[in-house]
Amino acid sequence: MSSLRQALSGAGAVLLAVHPTLAQTAETSAPTNASAPPPLLWFLISMLVLVLLVFWLILVALLAWMRPQLRQIYDLPTVHDTWSGRVLGLLVGDARLVKGEVRDELLDHDYDGIHEFDNDLPPWWKYGFVLTAIFAGCYLTYYHVLQNGQLQGAEYAAEMQQAALMVSTTSDDPNQLTTYTALTAPAELSSGKSLFATNCAPCHGANAEGKVGPNLTDEFWLHGGEVNHVYKTIKFGVNGKGMVAWKGKLSGKQILQVSSYILSLQGTKPANAKPPQGEKEAPAKTLAAR
Structure with missing residues (x-):
């Protein structure tokens, strides 16, 4: 009977020793399960990138296969000089829409042996200039004519005022002036x-x-x-x-x-x-x- 009692007490001690270890194992395994979503997210992102890559390759292969037909359409007189035709030209290797017309026509004057060609400005430069002019007009109207927006000085003053409100008004606040009287004793x-x-x-x-x-x-x-x-x-x-x-x-x-x-x-x-x-x-x- 005493030997049975000793055996049971020994088994209980073993269980008490093992129990904290099991608890620690369960606690450490919980973050592992909680971190399961990130691998799934990365898998979905990888699949999306793969789908986009496959779609891009199919599109490039389709354009390469249809390039002769697109060239024939592009060479039609009713298509070649239109704006949509120039967009089509980008697909067949003609970059007039971006670079502009290159006529290589010499002007009737030169200086020090240097001749000047009469070529158009690149369309991207002209479009950029027009957009800049439109932006400048909108900026001038909004800020200076209608005065709906804050200029830099007013914006700076408003931000400084907001920052001052966020600073605590304690004795260590450099924006809070004290009210001391000069000592004379x-x-x-x-x-x-x-x-x-x-x-x-x-x-x-x-x-x-x-x-x-x-x-x-x-x-x-x-x-x-x-x-x-x-x-x-x-x-x-x-x-x-x-x-x-x-x-x-x-x-x-x-x-x-x-x-x-x-x-x-x-x-x-x-x-x-x-x-x-x-x-x-x-x-x-x-x-x-x-």
């Missing part, structure tokens, strides 16, 4: 001075006179001289102009301290100041915060 300006000396002086000079970066002590600004514009420039930087973004290196309060310190330097006229750059604005200290 001596302790805040002192902190801003220390931060400026450590991070900004290498490019703008110890006294903000301008080195690689612009002079920050005059009335001219490249990206706005109000405290919130200066804050935005420091936080997000200026792509392609060498001004890096400091939002990951300075806190919001530190950026405001630096911005306020920069505005406190207005009109200090340091030595060796860099020439003005940008647009002239009223002294930033008199501007109200937005």
